[in-house]
Amino acid sequence: MSGWARKRFWKEAWAEQEGDSWLVKLDGRAVKTPAKAPLALPTPGLAEAVVAEWQAQEGELDPLSMPVTRSANAAIDKVAHQHGEVAEMIADYGGSDLLCYRATQPEALIARQAEAWDPLLDWAAETLKARLHPVSGVMFAPQDEAALKNLRQRVHDLTNFELAAFHDLVGLSGSLVLGFAAVHGHLPVADLWRLSRLDEDWQAEQWGADEEAEAQAKAKQEAFFHADRFFRMSRK
Structure with a gap:
């Protein structure tokens, strides 16, 4: 059929x-x-x-x-026929990882990002052997090439089924580090999703929640949770 x-x-x-x-x-x-x-x-x-x-x-x-x-x-x-291309696309997130790009103001948001995201960068340095550095503002800042190479190889090492799930974990969160934290079971998947939404949650606190944005966020959350489950079911 x-x-x-x-x-x-x-x-x-x-x-x-x-x-x-x-x-x-x-x-x-x-x-x-x-x-x-x-x-x-x-x-x-x-x-x-x-x-x-x-x-x-x-x-x-x-x-x-x-x-x-x-x-x-x-x-x-899809993935089985273009594994290398998909892996490269996902690995590129390491160079502009969500966790590395920090606000320049206000101080309360700067502090919240540091408190929430710095421990994950420390975990990546220890567990993944890849130290990524936070930068202030939205301008691109290059990361250490050895760290990016290490992360890239880890992505390429995933199987087709694992990579299909990892693609969504990274794409939905905007973070290669959060994707790896999910598949390593470093934190509960719900906590990782909340960490990926730190900036959006901050904005909602300041200006109020938007019904349409909340509905979109809920759909993305469900897809993130599904990708996590799919990855775990795919592992031999």
Whole structure:
């Protein structure tokens, strides 16, 4: 079966191991990605999550209710064919990491950023062997090349499925360090998300919350949490 079926036609979904992968099957027919590749998953936990999404469908198929399947499709159809390019794009965040760009005023915000973000930069220096330095203002300031090279290699070392999730962790937070902190389990994922929203939360405190912005932030938060779960399910 390839692409998305419009209506449920199967009675049972299950996963079968073939070699080092698990294939999802609907009444014995192997599910394929939109690009017609086998939906082959690297871990039994990930396969179970995909099977649960297919088994939960009733009547019209709803792709929006199947985030694990969609992320798996992305890993197979997109990341697998351009792993190096995706890794380079994500690694580039290290040179302009959110945690490094600090406010020049007011003093209260400067202090809050330092208190919240400095410990993460210290953690990256110790655990990832990459010391990134904070700078004031929005003007680009180059980071240590050895540190960036170390981070870049760590990104390239991720598997296709891990990289698909890591792409979202970094892109949604704006921080390579926060992405690594998530996959290393350095802090609870909810805490990491709040740290990525420090500037936005500060603005909301000063000027009041915006309903549309809050709705967008909620959607991004859910996607961030999903990426964290997907990464963990993908790890062998």
